Each structure stands twice: as structure tokens, then as C-alpha cells.
Amino acid sequence: ETGVTQTPRHLVMGMTNKKSLKCEQHLGHNAMYWYKQSAKKPLELMFVYNFKEQTENNSVPSRFSPECPNSSHLFLHLHTLQPEDSALYLCASSQEGPNSGGAYADTQYFGPGTRLTVL
């Protein structure tokens, strides 16, 4: 679990605030992911980065803005969020990204998450 770290662990923000979530992986992986986990809903994939390039945006509203400066760091910039955006945001990494040509999926390793509350 310590292979992927996330900060902060808890965040409370107003709808007019701007904040950022940070994820760092210490596993030497090439792909990183943001997921949203809401109560009573399956885990939702938000973004995928492979070798620092965004390869997936799962119809996420523009008030969520990801940034991947290198293969070890991933940010999620938040602005003008809505109360329904309150959730646990999970970061994950894997050795290879989607469509890497492998026959089977690489294991994704998850961070502990950031519990976000939007007031």
C-alpha cells in the first residue's frame, strides 16, 4: 500500500475553492489512474495516463483537471466543484497502461485515497 501515496487524505472545500490532489507512486510504473468512489456506486475510472500522456478521459466534467508531469506524479486540480462531487478519490498505478499489447491486464496498485467533501 505504501507504494502509492496520496495527499491530502481528507479535504473539505467550498464550491468556489480551488484545490489539488496529489498522487505519487514509488513502483517505477508507467501508467497512472484517477478513480472516483461514491457511496453506493461502483468505482468509476476518471482519467488514465500512460508515459505522461493522457489516454483516457471518461467523460469527466471540466471542473476536474488532471496533470501528469512525470510517470511518478499525478495531480487532480479541482475548481468550482459541486456537493455531488464529494467522494473518495483513488489513485492507482500499473507497470503498463491500457492497450499496451499484452494479453492480460497488469495489476493496478491503489493509494489510500483522498476523502473529499464539498460544502
Added chain:
Amino acid sequence: AQSVTQLDSHVSVSEGTPVLLRCNYSSSYSPSLFWYVQHPNKGLQLLLKYTSAATLVKGINGFEAEFKKSETSFHLTKPSAHMSDAAEYFCVVSDQGGNKLVFGAGTILRVKS
């Protein structure tokens, strides 16, 4: 498109008794299948992974799962539940091309003393 159904939203067992968490998947190809566990206020931890090497997959903490293609199932079992097993468990299937994971809705396991 691939999908996964966890047949029970909640399972309650007594400590020391067997655990069975059921999962059915839908896929048009040979999928990768995973079980993850999430303890309260924690991230997801990989329990085990199937990639066709063997139909019976052994994981951490005494868990195992059997891939049954004819039944499109990947049920998770453990012979004897421990209090520390209380958590939420997710069955996951990968998409074709790999690494886009589709998660089930989760099964909350309660272990009674």
C-alpha cells in the same frame, strides 16, 4: 462489453466458518479477473489475480478463487473467516486490450465473533 456482477451486497459469517463471495462476469474474450479488498478508510488492496495460468488462484490471507468459464464465475472463498477479514470486496474484470478495469458493486463482508 465486459461487465461483472457481485451477487450479494452483504455477507455475514461467524468467525471460523467458511467465506463465499460470489462473482459472475461477462466477457467476449479471455479476461483478466481480480479480487480486491478495501478496509474502512483505506485504498484497495489486491487479493488475487487470474490470467489463465491456472483456474484455481491462491491469494493473500488464505483467500482463493476459482475461474469457471462454463459458468462465467470467479467466486472468492476462504476456509475459515477471521475478524480482520471484515471489509468490502470487489470483483474486477479487465477490458479487451488490458488495464481498463470494470469493477463490481462490491460485497461487504461482516464477521461475527
